[in-house]
Amino acid sequence: MRFIWGKKEFTLMIIPGANRRTVRFKLPHSSLYIVPSVILLVLIGFFVTIYLMNTYSHQTKDNMQRTFDGQERQLVNQITLKDNELEQLQANLIDLSQQADEFKLKLEEIKKLEHVIQLMSQSEEPNRTSKKLSALSESAYGSDVGGTEVPVTSQEVTALVSSTKQGLSALVGDINTLLINLSESEARLKEADYLRSITPTLWPVMTHSLTSGFGVRRDPFTGKPSMHTGLDLDGEINDAVYATASGKVIEASFDNEFGNRIIVDHTRGIQTGYMHLNKILVKRGESVTKGQKIGLLGSTGRSTGSHLHYEVQKNRVPVDPTPYLITNRKDER
Template sequence: MKRHWWNGSMTLLVIRDADQAVKQVSVSKMLVVSVPIAAVISISGLFLAMQWKSTAHIQELQGQVTSQTMALDVTVKDKDEAIRLLKNEVIRLSSQAESVKDRLEQMSSLEKQLQQFVEGYIAPSDASKHSAMLSAPSQSSGWNERIQVGGEDIEASTDQILNLANRSRIDLKQVSDMLNTMQRSVPTTLKQAQNRQSTIAGTPSIWPTKSRRITSSFGYRQDPMHGRAAFHAGLDIGGELGDPVYAAADGKVIEAGFQPARGNYIVIRHVNQLDTWYMHLQSILIDVNDTVAKGDHIAKLGNTGRSTGPHLHFQIVQRGEPIDPFPYVRNALYETASSKKSIPTPLIRTRRSSEPLMSLSTRADSYPIYQS
């Protein structure tokens, strides 16, 4: 029977010191061979395990890196989109800032024109025309700014966007300054305009009755009752009994009643110490202390008191002195005539054919004043 080599044994001599005995250790050949092999296998297994674990860890790290890279790509794309949107927003806000600045400059210009109008330097028609001119483009241009556009598609750089944002910041600062200025000035101008409006509304300016026939003007004349020279303190306007009589301006009724010479009469107090008098009325439609507006129907034309026929004696008194009312209502007389597509010559009877002309330089207090 053949004997295998691993069935034998090996003897190891262990010599420790010279004076000590030699020891013999018998070791199986199988053990001598299997121990190194087992060690090699163990080390190899450990190495393979470590390599596998490292590979798995590397793959895990690679997966994480890939995920992070993808997330970063998404983030970068989101940031790019956000930057693009921010650029567009900066451009839009810059455009709006310029538009608001332009509109505020227009409003500031209108505010200055309003100030000038209030101070009496320009006519209101000029300001209204300018206002219409400024507002016309937005109403009548008729084009859609989102459709009718064109040009090359050149992306704006970051520096350009930053410059645009800086200009927009400056524009908005200017807008803020303009708003602060207007906030301080507009209330004052508005108050002045309101005062001016009250003054205009309270100044006699409309024709006080339906008829336009002037039968006697303001000034010296020969009295129709006794023929003596006398001062006529108002305008006599001939008409029909019952014709409406209108308030020539906003005001407050301070007198309303009857007096032998004046007949039924009304006195209205206005601004600038002006009073308007309406005499020889058929009837009175308002009471003392009533507030009236320009153009209100206040009475009916009549023939009461010291009168030779149906007419309205219209008189303006300032600070207690009668003044010529015709300059106040002249425009209303001619505007009314013009609206009828003809401009008739006002029928002004200052004297009879047999009456002498009185010198306008003669003092009023040299003659008695008659109100007829």
């Protein structure tokens, strides 16, 4: 190949060999500058492209690295947070387990109180407290005084969760049973307290000196046998006379035989009578409480001296008051 220069153009000859035809190319003289310029521009464009691609690649890599680092930090923070939350949940679980054990002890105290209420109510019914309300052991978690720090395993946490769940489920059943028993015991206690309040167990006067008992005796006026329907209790004029049980005054008047008299109805067929009073301190229809002062001892009506004729009637039939007089203090309830 050789060049043949001319004024305005040059010829490019390609001689492939001795036996082949020569190939000529005529190129303008200006192509001598244009072709290298084009090649140079192509090379410059190529290197600029390589540079831009390399720069973009580095930027992309940096962006990806920063994104990865941010996600990694976020993930680490989330893992740390979850670990802290897990530790807090484990601590709360331990506290809950301890509180459940402490509640068991309180429940045992309430059971004892329920037993006391049953005794106070003097119920003859058998104790129907559920057998599963057995004596509870003390808390497995005592005072923390130290020890080696050993991380708990997931199996241990699972076992604690299961144990606490079973304990709380048992507590719910125990509480429901206890509430039923307490309600029944409270009802029995109220009933027993009401029965005690309406049962005439108090002495109607401070002195316990009997001048005449219940039953057949010689009449002090006629000397003939007669039925004495109550007790004659000795005393001084204007000694206090007390209601032997709570009830309602159904009679507060003067009677030729019994003088100034008070009759109190205590419901359930029980009535008490206070005769020969010097003064009546209550009115008919008035409610009185056990131990309340209702009159003053005297000798009115058919009487030979100061005393209180005291009667107890059951379904309007006089009965011996002696078995009822079991309480010495007038303020005993």
